[in-house]
Amino acid sequence: MAKELSEFDKQIMQLEGELRRLETEYNMFFAGRLKRPPFETKNRVEAMVKRTDRSFIRNTGDRFRFESIQNRYQKFLELVDRQMMNRELGRPSLGVKPQPTAGGKKQDAKVDPNVVRFGKDAPTGQDSDAVKALYDKLAEEKKKVGEAPVPIDRIAALVKAQVDKFGSQGKNVDFKIATKDGKVTLTAKAADEK
Numbered sequence: 552m553a554k555e556l557s558e559f560d561k562q563i564m565q566l567e568g569e570l571r572r573l574e575t576e577y578n579m580f581f582a583g584r585l586k587r588p589p590f591e592t593k594n595r596v597e598a599m600v601k602r603t604d605r606s607f608i609r610n611t612g613d614r615f616r617f618e619s620i621q622n623r624y625q626k627f628l629e630l631v632d633r634q635m636m637n638r639e640l641g642r643p644s645l646g647v648k649p650q651p652t653a654g655g656k657k658q659d660a661k662v663d664p665n666v667v668r669f670g671k672d673a674p675t676g677q678d679s680d681a682v683k684a685l686y687d688k689l690a691e692e693k694k695k696v697g698e699a700p701v702p703i704d705r706i707a708a709l710v711k712a713q714v715d716k717f718g719s720q721g722k723n724v725d726f727k728i729a730t731k732d733g734k735v736t737l738t739a740k741a742a743d744e745k
Contacts, residue, residue: 559608559610559613562599562603563603563613563616563617563620565599566596566599566600566603566620567620569592569595569596569599570596570620570623570624570627572592573589573592573593573596573627574627574683575687576589576592577589577627577631577634578680578683578684578687579687581634581638581680581684582684582687582688583664584687584691588635596624600620600621600624603617604617604621630680634680663727664688665688665692665727665728665729666725666726666727666728667681667684667685667688667725667726668723668724668725668726668742669681669710669713669714669723669724669726670723671714671717671718671721671722671723671724672718673714675707675710675711675714676707676711677703677704677707679707679710681710682703682706682707682710683703685706685710685726686700686701686703686706688728689701689706689728689735689737692728692730692735693735695730696730696733696734696735698734698735709737709739710724710726713726713739717739717741720741722741722742723741723742724739724740724741724742725739725740725741725742725743726738726739727739727740
């Protein structure tokens with residue numbers, strides 16, 4: 552017989568769910584799929600964190616669990632602030648290199664939205680913003696054609712393998728998402744930087 556969840560457990564599970572939603576919405580914003588930052592979700596998570604922090608948590612394990620979530624939330628906010636600053640200053644997003652044109656200049660209006668570029672030294676873990684952005688784009692395309700999304704750990708492993716392969720040759724990598732005959736494909740090739 553399953554143990555009934557305490558009120559605190561329900562509260563923490565709701566907070567974790569909202570935090571995951573906030574991370575996803577910010578990734579969508581930085582990938583250009585949301586017009587504005589998810590302020591409503593951020594305010595909701597902020598209120599939940601404050602409310603839980605002000606409450607009395609008797610159990611040491613529960614206190615530790617909440618503090619871990621609180622630390623994760625703070626680190627995430629620091630990362631978002633850094634990304635926002637980079638965006639305002641016109642710098643590329645963390646882990647993603649700007650797409651050059653054939654002449655070597657940055658192109659803004661004509662960047663292929665289905666290409667995600669990884670620098671040869673870019674972070675390739677599941678927590679990397681660039682990996683999450685690639686995963687989100689791929690999942691969205693697969694959803695359009697009715698395919699199941701590929702688990703993010705498999706995407707991260709693929710990205711790592713390709714970045715290691717091309718990085719050892721001193722090259723950046725372009726991952727392109729394409730849909731042909733109702734099938735979604737993800738291909739990797741050395742970035743064309745001539």
